[in-house]
Amino acid sequence: MPSKPAPIKKSPAKKAAEKAPAPAPEPEPAPVEAPPAEAPPAEAAAPAEEAPAAAPPAAEGDGAPVAPAQDAPAAPPADETPVQEGLDSTAPAEADAPAADAPAADAPAADAPAAEDGAAAPAADTADAPADAAPAEPAVVEEPPKAPTPPPPAVPTSAPLDVSVEDVNDSSLTIKWKTPETIGDSGLDGFTIEYCKDGTTDWVVAQEELTPVNRYCIKNLTAGDLLNVRVVAVNPGGRSEPATLAAPVPIREVVDRPKIKMPRNLRVRVVRQVGEQINLVIPFLGKPKPVVSWLKDGQPLDTKRVNIRNSDKDSIMFIRTSQRDDSGVYEMSVKVESFEDKAPITIQIVELPGPPTGVKLVDSWGFNAALEWTPPKDNGNTEITGYTVQKADRKTGEWFTVLDHYHRLTATVSDLIMGNSYSFRVFAENKVGTSERCAVTKAVATIQKTGINYKPPEYPEHDFSEAPKFTTSLSDRAATVGYTTKLLCSVRGSPKPKIEWLKNQMVIGDDPKFRKLSNQGICSLEIRKPCSFDGGIYTCRAKNAQGEATVSCKLEVKQIIISEKGK
Template sequence: MDLFIEDKNDTTVTIMWSQPEVIGDSGLDGYTIEVCKDGTEDWKAVNEDLQKSCRYVIKNQTTGDRLKIRVVALNAGGRSPSLSLPEAVLVKEVADRPKVRLPRYLRQRYVAQVGEKINLTIPFSRVMIRSSERDSILFIRVSERDDSGVYEICVKVDDFEDKAQLILQIVELPGPPSSVKVADTWGFNVALEWTAPTDNGNTDITGYTVQKSDKKTGDWFTVVDHYHRVNATISDLIMGNTYNFRVFSENKCGISEEPTVAKEEASIVKIGIDYKPPEYKERDFTEPPKFTTALSDRATTVGYSTKLLCSVRGVPRPKVIWMKNQMIIGEDPKYRQICVQGICSLEIRKPGNYDGGVYTCKAKNTHGEAIVSCKLEVKQIPVPDAEKK
């Protein structure tokens, strides 16, 4: 059984205990709580009836007395060996129970590098503190990996105590990978494999850094960093070159001071390459003329120039012919014909009474022809009534 003090004040002491591991076939009848003053052996039971529960309040005690307390279990077979508190209890009110207050950053594992100074301040509350709180300081001048472990602080006031644990982890740079080898070489690629380092620096390995070196120059270049696997494929190597590879280990302190170099070299062999250009079927883009925008009927006034517009497409580029009333206009200077990028226009300069009629645009190439027409109406300028008289 375990026996400990749950609470106390100036006249009472509250105790708790656990049940016996072995009770016996006849069962457990109850418990007797006995007390005596420190320095004497005059033990007296304080409970008239057997206590059934594992908690009891010892009442009507004198403030300042130091009591020895023990608990005895009873059944039909008799009394068990007594279980006593290791020290006498002072009957006195506890003004403030001790309490360890670990800072937030110490409630988890505290990690420090080898060689760092460690100065941990752990505040706690104590009895009869008036002006300020007190704290405890753990100081390690030059930390080593052997200093890693679980540290426990215990604050005790009279018969009450409070404990807290903090986990201290001292870490350092890891060792290099145990081995590195070239597993395969094909085309412009190399497959590498390596094993984890035997010394991880007392913390988890977070990744690896892979470097390559061209045998011609001897310069090292990083090809993969912060890589989590223990195998990698290095691509885009140059044909005809020979490469060496090395791997560093990484943890939260950084990368290992030394790498592990692969014993094998990787040679990218030159091979003959016959280039065969792809064969493409020639596409026929030819098409007969087609008007994408037709002519629109227009009305104009005598003496005011006007334009007729349309657009046409076709391959090969069609020849455009303008006609008036089914007669080819040709090179008549009264008309200005323009066709740029398939946009065709016919400008009629200062039309007269006889320039009205049906205008036609005809587009023609080797694959066919197309025609659009519109009607042009030429109106007289209105004459005021005064001038007519």
């Protein structure tokens, strides 16, 4: 006779679990009333192979024997949900939930009976565990490896730039262009060229394969056609926006292509002063008559300031009175159909510079003064070539240039006069000339006067006194009766000696027959028409405080004897 199953006792842990609030991750199903059962049902919603893991047998310490499998009573019907004795009838029925989806602590012991042997296994995972035992950790689910991030899709390039005509004749058309500004990481595969007749939209691809260069010749064209041409850049992202020629191109031979013959003197910078007249004549070639246009700094000309006169062979740009605003880069363009030639002309209008923005006296010492200044704000539209530095004495106020064509911004003025005060000013220079205004120092450089005691040297006075001395003596002479004769000698002495003449040791007085002269030490005695009695010894005597000197000579007066025959 089969034995009765033993009643299931509740362990302290199970009682504590029943008192704990039930988790509420999901809405609770309606409570189901179950008939009392002495043993747990043999069938449960959980799979049979997972039941032992979800509900291990109770521990022996609980005092509840486990019935053998062969003595297990028959299982109740499947549609009836058994309720373990002692449990609240309102607990949620979790029989339909898989054991792996919920922790063992959240499921009651009655929800996981042993299905195969029908034994009464009332205990759950936490039924016989101590009250302070920790709940089991949830199973770790490994995430599948993520797929690699796909690269961003390729983006088409920007449109090609500056599509223009390079050559055209009656059967072909050559165009050129520039590479697009934006190419992207995917690179550039090449360019495709398309054309269509003017007035239609039937675009024809000119080449079979993409061209990598920025030039292409479209051949086998029909003379007289008017074609629109466009260029498209291609890369892995697709086609770019097309770049189209500005105007349709007629397919025909050009007689004479446009060409600007720029004069040599206009190939470099054209420099004029403010107020001067500008008259530039630029010849050109081209047939039929080219279309001439002018630009200044990329913008149309101001016709109020600049006059343009064009003929079949040249273009004249005329400015009556130039101003600073007329400076810039002028571009002349001649165009024959789709062919064009351009030439730039740089015009620079210059004038006198402004003054330096400031000059100051840095220091003064001895006979020197140090200055510094800053460049002018207005350079006259040309570079500053130098500076002129001037000084002025405060006593006279007259300005004198001390440095000319000076290139630095600092200078030292030297050779100043002691005891004077000086002001300084600076002018700026450029290729036109010196600035009209200047910068003047506010401070004054005063050269201090130091006292000097000058004692002139003392020289002993020289005694120039000298006794008379004849430097040239008298010479004996012979005179002829009736012919005037003169005696000469020279004497020196200090003070000036007194001269006396003697004849035969007798002083010659104021006899009118004798004339006595003395000039610069030259003494002379003139004897007018001497006679035979005037012969004798003549003496010249010189006397002063230092002494006297004499010199003598013999004068012989001869008589002319006339023979009887001569009479």
